[in-house]
Amino acid sequence: MPESSVSCRTSFLALIHAAASVESVIESRLATLGLSIPKLAALTRLQEAGGTLPLGHLAERLACVKSNVTQLVDRLESDGLVIRAADPSDRRSRLAAITAAGRRAYAEGARAQREAEAALFAALSEQDVARLSEIVAKLERVRA
């Protein structure tokens, strides 16, 4: 769990960073299943797509760079959760395919994630959630 602990003092950004660190609630639950957030995210996209996806598309849906997916799938593959297969329609392309073990891991991971999120949700009122999205939207506007 990397999670830039070093930056935890950027005055008001500290708030945002602290908020982000609740990710660790989910992270630790997933860790007991041998999963991580990036791994579960990949399995989720794969599952959503029916089990198979060219690496490039997976990268898009994960909103990250292709080389990142190459390595993520490497790890997933050595975990036995995914395998690479040839793409019949284009020999340049490689398909990431979820395995039976991958589906099981996905199911358990998704449940753990739902539960952790429910706990987080429970701590906030509807109004809190609304305010949070509003604030985030304002902040996002600066970013551009």
Added chain:
Amino acid sequence: MPESSVSCRTSFLALIHAAASVESVIESRLATLGLSIPKLAALTRLQEAGGTLPLGHLAERLACVKSNVTQLVDRLESDGLVIRAADPSDRRSRLAAITAAGRRAYAEGARAQREAEAALFAALSEQDVARLSEIVAKLERVRA
């Protein structure tokens, strides 16, 4: 800039993650100065401490593991921003000492950070900031 882009869809955690990604505002400004958030954080702690700090203390103030600081100081050292010195009082200990270039980098970096934060602040009302800290506090409570 690592910044776990892959996890950007954990339903409501997506909000928090999006918020955290405003860090990139600061990150890119620092990048033009050859700095990063962790590097600037280390220089800041050093500056606060009068220019010198045993690596272990630096790790504490940075709220991270010692081995992380070892490597961070390695990079800072090859940037010429910090040097390692012997600790006269304890031969086990090594001192990280900020250099003249390090002080200059700190000054520029701190200014860039202040400006970026001011821009972020400007986007929020006082009430927004208050609400945000409140929400973060609630979330933090779950984390335990």
Added chain:
DNA sequence: GAAGATTGAGAGCTCAATCTTC
């Protein structure tokens, strides 16, 4: 033995360069 720091291995991320196939 305990406290400093470092090293080794590995997860997660990025960019630039490369290789194959279209």
Added chain:
DNA sequence: GAAGATTGAGCTCTCAATCTTC
């Protein structure tokens, strides 16, 4: 040449093991 994927180099971070000094 452009689109797939991969590789190489590097940043940030963690944990476990090691080495030196107390």
